[in-house]
Amino acid sequence: MTESPARNNEGYLEDAGTWSPDVARIIAGEDDISLSENHWEIIRFLREFYAAHEMSPPSNRLFVKAVKEALGEEKGNSIYLMQLFPGTPAKTACRIAGLPRPTNCL
């Protein structure tokens, strides 16, 4: 088992570069989420999004919008994403994907 790298008080990685799939499993485990291929698809999307834009989708609505843009309506909807990443999907998914906290999520 990997040691979890430095995190902030809300559980987000201090440095997105310290992320690995093992780290994702550890963070997901804290939320009792066992990562399936559907989870990994969204996580990969977020990692690529961050590499391209150096930011997390700023809000939950824009997270859903960006997923819809990239993966289609079937996955880019809040019910699907809520089932995979309970709570506020953008916050939960970004935390597991090693991204910073979405800036406009309360």
Next chain:
Amino acid sequence: MTTLIVIDQPPYGSWTGREAMDMLFSLAAFDQPAALLFIGAGVNWLRRSQNASGIGQKTVEKNLSAAPLFGVDRIYAEQAACDRFLPDAGQRVNGVELAPSVKQLLDQHDHVFFAG
């Protein structure tokens, strides 16, 4: 109702532009039509090949490239300012429309916000 957000400050020296981006993305999240206009030294946001990692900031060129994904309609740049700072089209990021008249653009929008 259309909103135009105007950035007249260069990137990295202050946080005003970041706040403008937050506003832009908030409008986009609620499907409010919004556009961006860069004037004066603000056009330096649009320069290619920025890398802000050495100053511990995120690269605004990359942040900006997310705007179309979120449904931000248009990105405009003042023609005169581009002639001054970015005269060669190859220096500018893709998808920027040059605006010969800033006043005309301001007149076309119901709400105009100058950042900072």
Next chain:
Amino acid sequence: MKQAQDIGTLHILNKAPDHPRFMTCLSSLSDQDTLVLIENAVLALSDADTALPRHTVALEADTEARGLSATVTGAQQISHAQLVELTEHHSRIISW
């Protein structure tokens, strides 16, 4: 339902008179426009070098905060509620 002042643009200015955008704003005003001074822009009311347009109002909370409210003669002072009313009566607004 259109109001009389609806024709002009409402300009909301918060920059001090020595800020470059202050002059840009003033020079872009048309006759039927209304200028609202808020925050540091209310300092224009005490600035001998600044000539303000006819339809200028200033947010009273900001003039009071800066010790200007008693001496202001050139502009009507308005409350926050009146500022909200102004924004409701203008379809075009520029926040400088």
